[in-house]
Amino acid sequence: MKREFPMLITVIAGLGYLLFYFIPHWPFNLIGEMFQSWVIVISAFAILLGVGSLIKVHGDRISRKTEGWPYSIILLSGVFITAILGIWKGVDVGTPFDYIFRYFYSPMGSTMFSLLAFFIASAAFRAFRAQSREATMLLVAAFFVMLGRVPIGELIWEGFPKIASWLMNFPTTAGQRAIMIGAALGVVSTSIKILIGIDKSYLGGD
Amino acid sequence: MYDRIKCTILAVIIGFLLFSISFAYAGSNQISLKSSREIARVTPGNKSVAPVENATIPAMPSLFPGTLPIQPNEPVSSSITPSPVTAENTPSVVETVTSITSSAEQTVTPAISSPERTETTSESTPGTEEPSVSSPLPASTAVATPGTAETKPKEEATGEKKIDTRWFKTERTNMLVAIVLLSGFIVYFIFSAQRGTELFVRRIAGLSALDDAVGRATEMGKAVLYIPGIMDMDDIQTLAGLSILSYVAQKTAEYDTPIMVPTSRSLVMSTAQEVVKESYMRAGRPDAFRPDNIRYLTDDQFGFVAGVDGIMVRDEPAANFYMGCFYAESLILAETGHSTGAIQMAGTAMPSQLPFFVAACDYTLMGEELYAASAYLSRDPQQLGSLKGRICVRLLSYSVYYWDVYLKLQVLHLLFISLILNNGGLSII
Numbered sequence: 163m164k165r166e167f168p169m170l171i172t173v174i175a176g177l178g179y180l181l182f183y184f185i186p187h188w189p190f191n192l193i194g195e196m197f198q199s200w201v202i203v204i205s206a207f208a209i210l211l212g213v214g215s216l217i218k219v220h221g222d223r224i225s226r227k228t229e230g231w232p233y234s235i236i237l238l239s240g241v242f243i244t245a246i247l248g249i250w251k252g253v254d255v256g257t258p259f260d261y262i263f264r265y266f267y268s269p270m271g272s273t274m275f276s277l278l279a280f281f282i283a284s285a286a287f288r289a290f291r292a293q294s295r296e297a298t299m300l301l302v303a304a305f306f307v308m309l310g311r312v313p314i315g316e317l318i319w320e321g322f323p324k325i326a327s328w329l330m331n332f333p334t335t336a337g338q339r340a341i342m343i344g345a346a347l348g349v350v351s352t353s354i355k356i357l358i359g360i361d362k363s364y365l366g367g368d
Numbered sequence: 369m370y371d372r373i374k375c376t377i378l379a380v381i382i383g384f385l386l387f388s389i390s391f392a393y394a395g396s397n398q399i400s401l402k403s404s405r406e407i408a409r410v411t412p413g414n415k416s417v418a419p420v421e422n423a424t425i426p427a428m429p430s431l432f433p434g435t436l437p438i439q440p441n442e443p444v445s446s447s448i449t450p451s452p453v454t455a456e457n458t459p460s461v462v463e464t465v466t467s468i469t470s471s472a473e474q475t476v477t478p479a480i481s482s483p484e485r486t487e488t489t490s491e492s493t494p495g496t497e498e499p500s501v502s503s504p505l506p507a508s509t510a511v512a513t514p515g516t517a518e519t520k521p522k523e524e525a526t527g528e529k530k531i532d533t534r535w536f537k538t539e540r541t542n543m544l545v546a547i548v549l550l551s552g553f554i555v556y557f558i559f560s561a562q563r564g565t566e567l568f569v570r571r572i573a574g575l576s577a578l579d580d581a582v583g584r585a586t587e588m589g590k591a592v593l594y595i596p597g598i599m600d601m602d603d604i605q606t607l608a609g610l611s612i613l614s615y616v617a618q619k620t621a622e623y624d625t626p627i628m629v630p631t632s633r634s635l636v637m638s639t640a641q642e643v644v645k646e647s648y649m650r651a652g653r654p655d656a657f658r659p660d661n662i663r664y665l666t667d668d669q670f671g672f673v674a675g676v677d678g679i680m681v682r683d684e685p686a687a688n689f690y691m692g693c694f695y696a697e698s699l700i701l702a703e704t705g706h707s708t709g710a711i712q713m714a715g716t717a718m719p720s721q722l723p724f725f726v727a728a729c730d731y732t733l734m735g736e737e738l739y740a741a742s743a744y745l746s747r748d749p750q751q752l753g754s755l756k757g758r759i760c761v762r763l764l765s766y767s768v769y770y771w772d773v774y775l776k777l778q779v780l781h782l783l784f785i786s787l788i789l790n791n792g793g794l795s796i797i
Contacts, residue, residue, distance in 0.1 A: 183537075183540065183543075184536060184537055184540055184543075184544060185534075185535060185536060185537070186532035186533075186534050186537055187532070187533055187534060187535050188531075188533075191532070201602075204635070205600075205635070208633070208634040208635045208638070209634060210634075211634040211635075211637070211638055211664075212633070212634030212637060212664035212667075213634075213664075215634070215637060215663050215664045216663075216664055216665075218660070219660050219663050222660070230682070267668075270670070270671070270674070271668065271669075271670040271671065274670035274671075274673050274674050274700065275670055275696065277700055278696060278699060278700055281699045281700055281703040281704075282699060284703060285699060285702075285703055285724065285727040285728050286727070288727060288728075289726075289727035338719045339769075340766075341717075341719050341722065341734060341735040341736075342719055342735070343762065343765055343766065343769070344735045344736035344762060345717035345719075345735035345736055345738075345739070347550070347736065347758050347761055347762050347765065348608075348717065348735065348736040348738065348739030348740070348758065349604045349717075349739070350546065350547060350550055351550055351554060351739065351754055351755075351757065351758040351761075352604055352607065352608060352739045353604060354547070354550065354551055354554060354754070355554075355751070355754050356607070360558070360748075360750045360751060360754055361611065361742055361751065361754075363610065363611035363614045363615075363643075363742045363746070364607045364610050364611060364639065364643070365642070365643075365646070
């Protein structure tokens with residue numbers, strides 16, 4: 163029953179959503195709404211679950227004084243200070259919570275995102291090495307696309323933007339569509355497998 | 369088989385119970401909506417009519433990833449002039465409730481998901497997509513605002529609210545046909561697999577190399593890092609990622625290699641813990657299971673990246689798996705993993721992130737290969753049957769698509785010929 167009960171919930175919720183998707187008439191239009199409300203409640207409790215896990219893992223590190231334990235103190239302090247200030251003073255503009263968001267959280271997120279520029283350069287360097295026929299084709303295509311997408315490319319030769327557009331509109335789009343059609347069918351068939359109970363691997367089974 | 373029949377019967381019974389509850393719940397809402405409308409009708413233009421709170425319909429979710437849910441309407445000014453129903457905004461089967469004269473009626477939401485809303489989210493800039501990871505709600509709910517912005521002016525202009533009373537959304541017929549067709553093929557191939565028909569599935573390099581990657585980690589005495597994407601359990605890619613996790617965890621249990629699963633969502637963490645625990649039990653090593661190795665980091669996209677990068681740099685896992693839904697963080701993760709010298713395998717159905725994984729990882733599962741993984745790895749006849757069914761529908765889809773392209777080309781060709789003939793024959797060439 164430990165596995166059957168979650169499967170039952172999956173089947174019922176899945177069928178409910180399926181009916182909601184195809185039948186707009188009352189009362190089916192309210193099924194989705196009802197499930198959505200439940201999801202919100204479950205998500206709220208799930209946040210507690212995540213925070214609990216965070217406290218347990220880092221609390222253990224601090225108590226055992228494992229390598230890098232002072233960082234765990236910083237992390238837990240951050241979690242508690244932000245939460246307490248948010249609850250106590252609110253989250254409006256000008257509050258301490260807003261200050262933390264603007265001057266700690268956002269810059270740190272931006273820093274991580276900006277790393278992407280450097281990683282793109284290093285990945286492109288590896289990908290464009292002409293070691294095989296396919297890599298050479300990729301290199302040539304990238305050469306035209308990159309030159310076609312910058313103003314200096316058009317200054318050098320007017321044909322660069324046209325070639326770049328053709329490469330992006332036809333071969334690239336064709337490849338992307340093939341992947342998207344396959345992925346969409348994969349989504350539907352996986353959903354059907356889960357609905358009829360063939361795929362139980364998300365419950366830890368085969 | 370017996371279990372499944374038992375399970376299905378139970379599902380039907382509980383389903384009926386659940387729907388009964390929903391009918392009762394819906395019935396109470398319907399009554400309050402109706403009464404509020406009646407109040408509004410008897411006092412047209414009377415602003416003192418109090419809005420009925422329970423007549424408000426909250427945001428409705430979307431069924432498929434990437435589509436926007438239906439958003440509740442915000443109260444519209446009561447000075448809106450009622451206007452007649454027009455043919456373009458009211459399908460023949462959609463009942464128009466009434467023109468709005470009071471705020472009580474303005475909370476009624478049409479239950480139609482417009483195609484424009486779906487397109488709003490389907491467009492994306494490669495590498496720069498950022499899911500609304502800061503919200504505890506599913507991504508589909510968190511990005512609902514643009515869709516509302518599109519629909520609200522039209523509703524405000526006409527001053528009408530509609531309730532869809534159809535028993536079937538005809539605009540979704542093609543989806544129903546696809547589902548029926550796919551289900552038919554899947555059931556057929558499952559039965560043929562059960563009858564003992566040998567089903568051939570081509571070798572998928574990325575999945576065949578899973579054992580090698582875990583073996584390499586074992587030889588090096590290092591851990592395996594597994595990331596099931598950054599989205600929640602409502603994303604089917606996350607489920608596919610957890611399916612592969614089940615297999616990888618079983619292998620790590622057999623080889624006595626630690627596995628680390630940092631997650632970006634608490635629900636995913638909880639599910640991943642169960643999956644890994646079950647896998648360790650299946651391998652006969654429940655004592656080796658460490659629940660703390662499957663841990664939640666943060667919901668924030670780049671906060672999660674920072675946490676995972678830290679794990680990679682500190683612990684230097686020998687094998688990294690990225691299986692699930694990824695956005696702009698894909699390349700940051702994969703490149704950091706590459707710099708630590710780990711063997712890397714990725715799988716995603718996000719077309720915009722695939723090039724990054726192909727460039728930075730040793731093996732990549734592209735699109736549908738991610739969904740085929742559970743069937744490929746388990747070799748279960750039922751799963752293989754469903755995989756075969758999907759392949760058949762895919763072939764059918766491609767045939768229809770290319771036939772459509774061929775027909776369009778033929779039409780263009782005929783147009784070209786007619787242009788030539790109308791412009792003095794071949795002299796224009």
